[in-house]
Amino acid sequence: MTMLDIGVVGAGIRGRMFAGALRQLPDVRVVAVADPSPAGADLAAELGATAYPSHRELLAAHDLAGLVVATPDFAHRDATVDAAKAGVGLLVEKPLATDVEEAREIEAAIAAAGVPAMVAFENRWNPRFVVVRQQVESGALGDVLFQCAHLNDTRYVPQEMLSWAGRTTPAWFLMPHTVDLALWLSGRTPATVYATGLRRELAGAGIDTYDGVHALVTFDDGSTLALQSHWVLPESYPSVFDFRYELVGAKAAVRVEGADEGVQLAGPSLRWLHHATVERGGRVVGVAAEIARDFADLLNGRPVDVPTVAEGVRVTTVVAAIHESARTGQVVRLG
Amino acid sequence: MTMLDIGVVGAGIRGRMFAGALRQLPDVRVVAVADPSPAGADLAAELGATAYPSHRELLAAHDLAGLVVATPDFAHRDATVDAAKAGVGLLVEKPLATDVEEAREIEAAIAAAGVPAMVAFENRWNPRFVVVRQQVESGALGDVLFQCAHLNDTRYVPQEMLSWAGRTTPAWFLMPHTVDLALWLSGRTPATVYATGLRRELAGAGIDTYDGVHALVTFDDGSTLALQSHWVLPESYPSVFDFRYELVGAKAAVRVEGADEGVQLAGPSLRWLHHATVERGGRVVGVAAEIARDFADLLNGRPVDVPTVAEGVRVTTVVAAIHESARTGQVVRLG
Amino acid sequence: MTMLDIGVVGAGIRGRMFAGALRQLPDVRVVAVADPSPAGADLAAELGATAYPSHRELLAAHDLAGLVVATPDFAHRDATVDAAKAGVGLLVEKPLATDVEEAREIEAAIAAAGVPAMVAFENRWNPRFVVVRQQVESGALGDVLFQCAHLNDTRYVPQEMLSWAGRTTPAWFLMPHTVDLALWLSGRTPATVYATGLRRELAGAGIDTYDGVHALVTFDDGSTLALQSHWVLPESYPSVFDFRYELVGAKAAVRVEGADEGVQLAGPSLRWLHHATVERGGRVVGVAAEIARDFADLLNGRPVDVPTVAEGVRVTTVVAAIHESARTGQVVRLG
Amino acid sequence: MTMLDIGVVGAGIRGRMFAGALRQLPDVRVVAVADPSPAGADLAAELGATAYPSHRELLAAHDLAGLVVATPDFAHRDATVDAAKAGVGLLVEKPLATDVEEAREIEAAIAAAGVPAMVAFENRWNPRFVVVRQQVESGALGDVLFQCAHLNDTRYVPQEMLSWAGRTTPAWFLMPHTVDLALWLSGRTPATVYATGLRRELAGAGIDTYDGVHALVTFDDGSTLALQSHWVLPESYPSVFDFRYELVGAKAAVRVEGADEGVQLAGPSLRWLHHATVERGGRVVGVAAEIARDFADLLNGRPVDVPTVAEGVRVTTVVAAIHESARTGQVVRLG
Incomplete structure (x- = not known):
């Protein structure tokens, strides 16, 4: 060792x-x-x-x-x-x-x-999506027809958590997660992108970025993907993020609730307790631990199933097209 | 009388x-x-x-x-x-x-x-949306920033319930509900429409229509609306329809679950029991009864708050633009 | 007229x-x-x-x-x-x-x-339970095996809403609803009652009553009912009450969510917007309106399906036995 | 090594x-x-x-x-x-x-x-309960007032999965999970037990056991626990088990959904995809992997936080009392 x-x-x-x-x-x-x-x-x-x-x-x-x-x-x-x-x-x-x-x-x-290199698209290790991927690979879902992925944050993220929110956008911060998921799960190649963005609330609060962005992506086989990412969810939402993913296949449909992890705490306010990564007996367990292990295995030359740099480039390409479309109001063709 | x-x-x-x-x-x-x-x-x-x-x-x-x-x-x-x-x-x-x-x-x-005339956009009478409308009118939501409305059906609707599915589309069948809701709740004027549609499964089954349509609408004030309506949800879904509506306002966000009405029956299959309109003691109670009463009041010249024909024209205009965009791949400008 | x-x-x-x-x-x-x-x-x-x-x-x-x-x-x-x-x-x-x-x-x-007389057990008119009753009557559920009914309130009810909380108990305030439901839906006769109660938090706050009561009821046919009613839910809970009912039958199981009516508002805090009774166009619509109509019909001698005084006596008998058991720690036999 | x-x-x-x-x-x-x-x-x-x-x-x-x-x-x-x-x-x-x-x-x-020895009460490793335990330990919940734990199975378990269902009961099969959880999370000592059981459906199908058992446990400090475990949930339920846990504390309340893990698959029937333990890249990840690691650490003499044999005895004592009460109809005093 x-x-x-x-x-x-x-x-x-x-x-x-x-x-x-x-x-x-x-x-x-x-x-x-x-x-x-x-x-x-x-x-x-x-x-x-x-x-x-x-x-x-x-x-x-x-x-x-x-x-x-x-x-x-x-x-x-x-x-x-x-x-x-x-x-x-x-x-x-x-x-x-x-x-x-x-x-x-x-x-x-x-x-x-x-x-050796990998990109930390962490949902690849999220057990929710691991089982969805297994369904895709098993053929149980049939051809993918429609996907929809919403990933939003409360205002806490741009206004308190990130010092650099005004130098990025909710689309750059959030859509890499959902675009990667959609490409990974469907295995399709994006063909066109159309997006709209609204600048009002955050700009008014001195943070020069979009409040949020909606996008529609078409794939080479005609199937489509709807995306939503915004940063203006009220802080009373029980999680700092709101994450839902849906896939409608020819044989089955999948719906993933990514934010409500099943533990609700009604304390000073209502909160969902997250547990994708937890500390147990002094050890980090879950998604972060699995990513770390795979990185070590990658460095050791062992076979691992991790997001590649080429996939990272692809995701950046799609999210850049979303920004171009939101800016120009035009449909952007990829590839 | x-x-x-x-x-x-x-x-x-x-x-x-x-x-x-x-x-x-x-x-x-x-x-x-x-x-x-x-x-x-x-x-x-x-x-x-x-x-x-x-x-x-x-x-x-x-x-x-x-x-x-x-x-x-x-x-x-x-x-x-x-x-x-x-x-x-x-x-x-x-x-x-x-x-x-x-x-x-x-x-x-x-x-x-x-x-006297009215259009039966029934969600105007749905108590779920009645209370949302009251929140809008009270100012509690602030300016509307983003809306999202998904209304889908299982394959039962095009394949068994409707004899004329091939002469319409899921967008014509379903989006009038959601477009009317979005216009009524936000009070905004649509400016542009972009949509994508997929024809594959239903056409393959001999019903010449879209499997489903995604659309993005921008309003005159920059706020946006994402729509989804398809007809290919598996029949194992616990309701014949899937309906979710969300509104993110500057002060508050609302999320409406329109299909899961809170009563789950695990019988031969899992079903949600709907109860927006029920029969009780031999009488129809709920949404249908309220529409009927308002129609009678309208005919009697009493003041009623019902969807007007002008609103019906407006909804048809938006849904027609959605079809045009899905057909041409272009952004359609309204007005 | x-x-x-x-x-x-x-x-x-x-x-x-x-x-x-x-x-x-x-x-x-x-x-x-x-x-x-x-x-x-x-x-x-x-x-x-x-x-x-x-x-x-x-x-x-x-x-x-x-x-x-x-x-x-x-x-x-x-x-x-x-x-x-x-x-x-x-x-x-x-x-x-x-x-x-x-x-x-x-x-x-x-x-x-x-x-003519009736008792306002309002859940008899709640559309959620109207459709459950129809399932029972249709035979779709088969014999009722187990029931479970939780009806709790946040501390707001004993501490702010009611001036007379110290002169009653959460069991008297809440269990009449759930006991009546269980008897009405199952049609069974209660045989024994066992209950436990805790006095700590509210008594400590100067309100001399139980924090809450748990009870187990057996029926003449051996089927059972579990009840819970307490008054110490935190005020961050999105509704002033928490209400869930379940019935397991020989052929099907039913689960009713009585508090989350499907409309979530994330405003200053997270709230569920109730809509069993709403005002629309200046008119009260829903449960309260239906009770009122049935009372008028009852007074006019028309046939109505309403909770009778005998049913009211029966419910009081069961809830009194729950208090006796909680006080003595003994199983109480009825009838 | x-x-x-x-x-x-x-x-x-x-x-x-x-x-x-x-x-x-x-x-x-x-x-x-x-x-x-x-x-x-x-x-x-x-x-x-x-x-x-x-x-x-x-x-x-x-x-x-x-x-x-x-x-x-x-x-x-x-x-x-x-x-x-x-x-x-x-x-x-x-x-x-x-x-x-x-x-x-x-x-x-x-x-x-x-x-060295440990008992595989697996919920101790379930991340949902790991985070609840952390809340208890942090003092965020305050004194525990009420707990409620439902753990049921569909009829598949007694009728198809287990060849030996008639030699045990749903209470022995399921309540060790929930009793251990309640004792572990509250840290309280059980004082009395009362339970009811119904024998009808499974006995009628040739499996000589309870359909299900309800129990009420009081603790030394007056706090209480309600338990439900049955084996007669219809097979259309989206999971082979139904698991919910609630804790009401003096300062906060927690609710855990243990069966619906957030991934819904509408395929031939509606199913929730479980992912507490998954296989990823050929490796078992999650609860089972953590138990295995802790067992190896225990054997190696490393410090681990695992359920002890004494805790196993305690749980057996409570579940045995539940059976005694269900058999005799009497309240059983422990200790």
Whole structure:
């Protein structure tokens, strides 16, 4: 059992989560954290790792097996490309990039370096979708006819959780999840995209972004996908996110409730307690633990079923087209 | 209390429902039924009314206060226009028409005759939406930002319930409900329409229509509406229809479950028992009874809050644009 | 059409509701209200009726067709017995009484006077239970094996809504609803009762009553019923009440969600919007309107299907046994 | 890393599940299976293990670190006691025993031998209850006032899944889950038990057991627990089991939906797809995997938080009292 030294760039919610899940693997050491904010030093201290102001110092100082890139959505390129050039394997938080050119640049750098890499589209590990995928693969659903995926956040996310909400959009923040799911589950190639967006409430509150975006995607076989992502759900909603996915197949239909995980707490307010990732007996269990394990297996050269960089590029392409359509009011043709 | 003599054209599910609800009003007599099929004679016999092969004979034989037009979706014009010319008040099943020209012709005939008329967009009487409307009117929701309305049927509807499914579409059959709701609840004017449709399963089964249609509507103020209506839900779904409506406002969000009415029966299969209209102690109670009462009040000149013919024209205009967009792949601008 | 003059005793939530629903009937006049509090005069003024300090003055001043008794749970006897003696028909709010002797006294007075009377077990008119009853009557459920009925309130009810919570219990306030439902739907005769009650939170807050009561009832045929009613649900629960009913039959099982009526509002807090009784176009529609109509029909001698006084006595007997068992810790045998 | 050799007694659903989850641990070998039926040889062949007709031959042939006891509910004693005497660590399927004397005998044998042992009350690992437990421990719920736990099965379980349904009861099969949960989550000591049971449908179908049992448990502090377990849910129910748990605390209330895991499949019939334990990329993930890991850790002497044998005895004591009360109609006092 050789030990894998891993670094983390970005000490926010996601960087912290991946670090915690990785460190508990018997063959992983999380040795370094890069983040210019005090959160970086804090996380490094917790992990017994070394803190760096940026990924460059971190890469220079360590001979890593892998790097987790968990910087803000629009800031994945530099760390990813630099790590690839340094021969370091990659776990990149979704979306791969918020720009098609950047996504391709990342893809090219990884291909040129030949490093193992994966994108953290976490719903691939969500047991809800694992069983749906098994139904698709079994043929029980028949051809996919219609898909619908809603993933919204309460205003807490743009207004309190993210310091950089005005530099992205609810579509960039949320639709990579749902677009990846729809492509993965249906296996279809997108043909056209049409979208509408509304800017009013958040812009009025000083956050220059869409309140939300609706999109319709057609696939090469005529099947369609409806998407909705907005950031203006009231904070009284029992979860910080609202997530529903539906698929109508020729033989069966599936409906997934992704936010109401079955545990309701009526305390000071009504809340749904999430448990896709939980801590039990001091250990992280569930989605985050499974992603961490697969990343370690990927770095060790074992066969894993994980979202590829090419899939990351594809998702960025679709979400970029959604933004183009929302901006121009025109139907955008892909490919 | 003067008695209102009322006739019914179309002895299908809806004609029968309205006739039953009208006849129990103390001041209404359902005196005549027109339908070329044996169902017409059967319903007339049950009601103690006279049967006619078509609305023309019926109108010629009776001096009616009102006529219920419950023919197939695409066959509302003739009976409606003829009744208006004869000075008869009208309750027209939704949609007013499946063609904008026909809808305008109906509107003109009713205006010229000056007869009272209403369109049976039944969700206006559905208590679920009555309370949502009260929230809108109270200002509790704030400006409407996003709406989403899904109304789908199981395959039972096109394949078994309707003999004329191949002459209409799930969009004409279902979206008048949801488009009317969205316009009524938001009070906004539609600006653009984009839609996609899939023809595969039903066409393959010999019913030449869409399996389903997705649409995105933008309003004059930038707010948007996503619609979905299909006819390919598996018959194992616990209700013949699937109906969900959501509205995200600046101050609050509303979500309505329109199909699961709270009573689940696990018998030979799992079913939701509907109860928006029920029979209790031999009387029809609920939505159908309320529509009937409002129609009688309308005919008696009392003030009522019912869907107008102008609203019927507006809904037909939007649904026609949805079909145009689905056919051409282009965004359709309204007004 | 003869006019029915009706009086109301008790100007609280229920008295006001029945008065409003009765007055809109074409053949009813609500002419008098008795309540010692200012609410009595207020309600009388709204109704254009005369206010009285107690039911005695009211009965002395009017020749009524009917009287609504909507005093607190434990204060139904005097008005009911006096009205019966005066030959006045009765709509008594549930429970008929909170004491078996009083219930029998009421029953005897009504029988002696031969006046028409009904108890307002409102779930008999709730469309959810109307359709369950139809399933029972159709034989679709088979023999009833198990029933379970939970009806709870948030702390708002004992702590804010009711001034007299300390003079009753959650079992007297809530279980008449569920006991009546279970007896009506199953048609069985109760044989034994066992119950447990907890006094802690409300007593600690100065309201001398149970926090809640659990009960198990066996019927003559061995089938069983589990009941739960408490008053300590947190106020963050989206409804002031929590109501679920289940029935497992030999052929089918039914589950009724009685509190979540399908409309969720995420505003300042999350709320379910109730709509069993709604106001539409200025008219009360739904359960309250149907009860009012049946009371008028009862007074007019028309056949109605309403809860009888004997059923009211039976329910009081079971709920009294629940209290006896909770107090003694013993199984109580009925009949 | 020393390898742990583990045997499995009982090659039914549960034995198979534990074997599969254990074998994928890097430090575990499943070397032997004991089951007199052909299923034993089949499972052994799949695992590359040796099959034995009974646990005696198995224990004689191997020097095991641990044994999984997954025989029918009433047949846990012999293998457990014999393994303990042989110094083998134990994972015993719930319930520990269906007889209090047997449970104590098992407890004594394990104590005498000093072997590590745990009982597979699997809900302790269910993420839904892990987060509820965290709420209890955090103090967010306040004192526990009321608990309610329903765990039922469709008729498939007694009539098709279990060959030995007539030798146990739905209470022995199901209530160990819910009783353990209630004791674990509340930390209270049971004081009295009252229960009712109905024998009709299954007995009529030749399976000599209760259709179902209702029970009320009081705790030493006056708080109460209502339990329901039956085996007569119609097979059209979307899951083979129906599981709901509720806890009302002084500060907050929790409601857990244990059967509807959020994925609905409308195929030939309506089904909920379970995913507490899933296979992903050829690996078992979730509850079963976590139990297996904890068992290996227990055998390795690492600290684990697992259900103890003493807790197993306690649960058997309560469920035995439930049976006694259902048989005698009397309240049973514990301790």
